[in-house]
Amino acid sequence: MNNRKTSVFDGILGDNMVLSSLMVISPVIICGDTLKNAEALSYAFTSVTILSMLIASFVPKKLPYTVKIIIYAMISSLVYIPVKVATQEFYRGAIDRIGIYFPLLAVNSLIVLQSEAKFFRMPRAKMFFSLFFYVVGFDIVMLLTGLIRELLAYGTINGRVADVDLPVSGLSQPFGGFIFLGLMCGLYRWIRSLVSREKKEMRSEPNVSDN
Amino acid sequence: MFLITDLIALLAANLILTQALGTSTLFIAAGNRKNLIWTACTITVFTTVGSVAAYITDRNLPEKYSDYSLLIYTLSVGILYVILLSALYFISRDNFAKTRKYIHVSAFNCAVMGTLFTISRKASEDSSLMNLGSYIRAGFEAGIGFILAAVILTAAYRKLNSVKVPASFRGFPAMLIYLGIISMAVYALK
Numbered sequence: 001m002n003n004r005k006t007s008v009f010d011g012i013l014g015d016n017m018v019l020s021s022l023m024v025i026s027p028v029i030i031c032g033d034t035l036k037n038a039e040a041l042s043y044a045f046t047s048v049t050i051l052s053m054l055i056a057s058f059v060p061k062k063l064p065y066t067v068k069i070i071i072y073a074m075i076s077s078l079v080y081i082p083v084k085v086a087t088q089e090f091y092r093g094a095i096d097r098i099g100i101y102f103p104l105l106a107v108n109s110l111i112v113l114q115s116e117a118k119f120f121r122m123p124r125a126k127m128f129f130s131l132f133f134y135v136v137g138f139d140i141v142m143l144l145t146g147l148i149r150e151l152l153a154y155g156t157i158n159g160r161v162a163d164v165d166l167p168v169s170g171l172s173q174p175f176g177g178f179i180f181l182g183l184m185c186g187l188y189r190w191i192r193s194l195v196s197r198e199k200k201e202m203r204s205e206p207n208v209s210d211n
Numbered sequence: 212m213f214l215i216t217d218l219i220a221l222l223a224a225n226l227i228l229t230q231a232l233g234t235s236t237l238f239i240a241a242g243n244r245k246n247l248i249w250t251a252c253t254i255t256v257f258t259t260v261g262s263v264a265a266y267i268t269d270r271n272l273p274e275k276y277s278d279y280s281l282l283i284y285t286l287s288v289g290i291l292y293v294i295l296l297s298a299l300y301f302i303s304r305d306n307f308a309k310t311r312k313y314i315h316v317s318a319f320n321c322a323v324m325g326t327l328f329t330i331s332r333k334a335s336e337d338s339s340l341m342n343l344g345s346y347i348r349a350g351f352e353a354g355i356g357f358i359l360a361a362v363i364l365t366a367a368y369r370k371l372n373s374v375k376v377p378a379s380f381r382g383f384p385a386m387l388i389y390l391g392i393i394s395m396a397v398y399a400l401k
Contacts, residue, residue: 022235022383026321029231066296066315070289073319077282084278100328103281104321109235112319174231175398178391185384186377193379 011133013195018141018181019188023109027101028145029177035158038146040087040094042139045105047083049135050128052076052111057124065116072115073107080106110134141184149180226322226353227360228394230329233322237357238386240316241364249310251361253295253317255354258326260291262350265327266343269334284327285319292318326353363393 017023024045031037056072063071080103087095087102095102110131119127151157153172155164170176226232233254240250264287268280295314300307317323330349334340340349364386370376371385380388 022238022387025234026231026325029234066293069315069319070285070292073285073289074282077285080281081278100325100332103328104232104325106281107285107319107321107324109320170395173395173398174229175391175394177231178387178394182380182384182387182391185387186380189384190379 011130011135011137012140013137013192015134016137016141016188017110017114017134018138019185020192022185023114024105024138025181027098027105028142029181030174031098031101032142032145032149032177033153033172034150034156035143035146036091037094037097038142040091041098041101041105042142043090044083044087044102045108045138045142046135047086048076048079048106049108049110050131051079051083052106053115053119053131054128055079056111056115057120057127061120068116069112072111076106076108076111110138145177145180145184149176225356225360225397226326226329227357228390228397230325232325232329233320233357234390236316236320236322237361237364238383240361241368241386244365246313247361247365248358249313250316251354251358253313254320254322254357255351256295257288257291257317257323258350258354258357259347260350261288261323261327262330262346263343264288264291265331265350266346269331269341280331284324288318288323288327322353322357326350329353360390364390 011017015021018025018028027041027045031041052072052075056075059068059071059075061068084095084102119131122130147157149171151162151164152166152168153170153176155167156162168176171180227234227237236250236254237247240247261284265284268283268287272280272283292314296311299310299314303310326349330340330346330353333349334345339345367389368386371389372382374381376385
């Protein structure tokens with residue numbers, strides 16, 4: 001149970017892959033300017049990453065590191081094909097808007113680098129639980145970025161006009177994405193330090209017993 | 212004047228500043244100047260040689276099989292990955308353990324794969340770019356653009372990690388905002 005709790009916080013708050021390790025930030029910066037793009041990217045990232053890692057976890061561990069990395073990348077490139085077809089069905093026009101960032105999701109660092117460094121060192125059940133929350137962590141950041149940037153840059157939410165009178169059009173541009181993500185990272189670290197400080201204070205409080 | 216024009220063109224088409232490709236790799240390598248330079252040079256090798264593979268793929272792959280281009284690019288980069296590691300091993304076995312990390316970091320990342328897709332997309336939009344020379348040139352320029360972004364980041368790295376920067380923004384967040392400001396300047400140049 002304890003392990004489970006740690007995994008949840010690892011992927012979502014404790015070690016968020018975007019805000020803490022800056023992994024897979026290109027699509028967040030460039031395509032995370034509308035909620036529609038964010039939804040399509042989150043769906044594709046979740047499907048490609050989880051399916052690829054599920055298949056890749058059966059690759060023999062004895063193979064040389066380089067061979068394993070190439071096999072993982074090949075697996076995710078294969079998984080990408082049906083995911084692309086499904087995305088065309090569910091999110092019409094999304095692939096054209098997202099452009100080259102869509103196939104790039106298939107060779108993301110979670111599959112190519114973190115699989116060997118972190119996930120495949122864990123027991124399989126724990127690995128999937130942990131991976132799931134890392135992916136959820138990415139999705140939350142992606143959707144939040146898409147929502148806020150769309151609201152501030154275009155004055156809309158999911159394409160519908162919202163009553164917001166402060167459009168910051170620069171937020172739809174790549175430089176806006178860099179700055180917005182930098183601010184999110186800073187805010188995330190501040191929250192994380194507050195949480196850890198609170199935990200430390202709770203631990204250092206003297207135990208008061210009735211005896 | 213030519214140099215300034217070329218520099219502006221290079222900045223305007225920069226992988227990192229305009230497309231955010233390879234930003235994570237840049238930040239990972241930024242901790243050490245030597246690492247950063249070697250990583251940038253290795254990425255240049257991958258983008259340049261990889262562009263040849265992209266050209267062969269784009270030239271020969273029928274339109275109806277375009278979904279398989281990622282698979283073929285990945286296979287090509289994988290082969291290049293093995294060739295570079297083998298070459299490094301035979302050139303200097305003593306330094307192999309120290310230097311192979313640059314190849315591991317550079318092989319499958321957004322800078323390399325993104326460059327191949329960017330070149331391919333540009334060639335599909337403008338048929339005059341569908342030749343080997345244009346592909347290699349674009350691949351090499353992308354690598355040089357990465358080196359340029361690495362130099363820009365290195366120039367401010369210490370200050371962005373200084374204790375004068377509030378703890379929450381020190382390091383990665385400050386680097387992102389810094390790159391955002393540089394990217395804004397490049398956007399104005401275009």
